[in-house]
Amino acid sequence: MPARIASIREDFGMLTRRRSLQLAGAALAAPALSLRAQADTWPSKPIKAIVTLSAGSTIDIVARMTLDPLSRLLGQSIIVENRPGAGGTIAGTAVARADPDGYTLLINSSMHSATPVVYPKLGYDVARDLSAVASLGSSPNVVVVRPASGIKTLQELVAAAKAKPGGFTFGTAGVGSATHVSTERLRFAAGFPGIHVPFRGMPEALVEVMTGRVDFSCSSIASALTFVRDRSLIALAVTTPQRCSALPDVPTTTELGYADSDYTFWTGMFVPAKTPRPIVEALHAATRKAQATPGLAERLAQEGVDPMPIAPAEFDALIRKEIDATFALVKATNINFL
Missing domain, CATH: 3.40.190.10 (Periplasmic binding protein-like II)
Known part of the structure; x- marks a missing residue:
């Protein structure tokens, strides 16, 4: 009898441990399933895109050209809101503090990488609190x-x-x-x-x-x-290393003899950093598809904007590299951005 009781206890313990492992596995899988569910239902309402510069600026022009076909692809309105000022940090702060649900986008330019240098005491961290989604072009x-x-x-x-x-x-x-x-x-x-x-x-x-x-x-x-x-x-x-197709007769600053004077201006899309990755990936894929809209590349080229295909993780890495380069420029020149 004692042996039988011991066997029953052992079987019960194995079942309990197995059930615990199943519950633990389910608990670990639940967030992933929840994130995928969010991505599957996103977007279910209009999206707001906050642009860091005024209407008529490069990033505003590029944004509106791209967001129009993107809106049609997603089946939701994308409301463009211009919030210029303070080197893009007014708009950046609004998006960094927004709900990370894929319904608030930041459209910014290369100034994004200068923000930590210019505003070291800013209430958000460019690299930590915002995630890159897609480049909308470079010029x-x-x-x-x-x-x-x-x-x-x-x-x-x-x-x-x-x-x-x-x-x-x-x-x-x-x-x-x-x-x-x-x-x-x-x-x-x-x-x-x-x-x-x-x-x-x-x-x-x-x-x-x-x-x-x-x-x-x-x-x-x-x-x-x-x-x-x-x-x-x-x-x-x-300022690009090569001449621009929109102004082929205009030389570059480097070919005129000014080494290390080149600077490529890009426009990019960002979301709050805690936005579920499935949503970031879905938005990236939709943006790339929108950029393939017939005639869009030609229209952007007329504005001097060329494609800049880059994955979200690569874009985040590029931004960190540019932040370091801007800090190095300030150190070398004692430039005061204030």
Whole structure:
């Protein structure tokens, strides 16, 4: 009898342990199943896309071109909301603090990577609190002046700035913006002084260049291209390593002899970092499909924007690399972004 009781106890213990393992496995699987269920039902309501710059800026133009077919693919409205200011951190803060459910997107540019340098005490961490979804394209910045300035080459601009230390001004889309970082890279490479005049977006900055109240700008090409084509502005150089198909006759800053002056401007889509990965992957796949919409690539090319296919994890890694590069630039030049 004691042996029989012992056997029953052993069998019961094995059943209990097996059941415990089954329950533990179910508990571990539940979050994954829940995340997949969220992705399967997403999106079930309109999505908000918050753009960090004003209407008419490069990222606004690129965003609206891409979000239109994306909205049709997803079967939901995508409401675009422009929240410019503070180097994109007003919009960035709103998205970083939003519910991580795939219904709030951030559309930002390369200024995203400068944020930790410019705003070290910001209430969110770019690399930790936001996750990359997809690149919407890349393009050069273009150095522009007004025709009445008499400046016809980048070398002449550099000479004019050196002859007017403390007085030569440049306009950007804001402190820490991609246009700001791009100009600082060029100034450091060419060795000329300048006074930064920040605006809420490139359209405002370019108006000031055209009126002569600001001397030059290293503008996003999408914002400047119309004015270059109608000769309201003169394009002196582009900042990409290779010439831009939209302005094939305009040289690059590096081919003009200014090493390490290149800067590629990209536009990207981000979500709060805790957004379920299945939703991030679904949104990435839908965005890539939207980018393949017939005629979209050609329309973007007319704005000087080229495709930049990159996986979410690779995009996150690129951003971390750019953050490190911007910190290195500040250390080497003592640039004050404040």
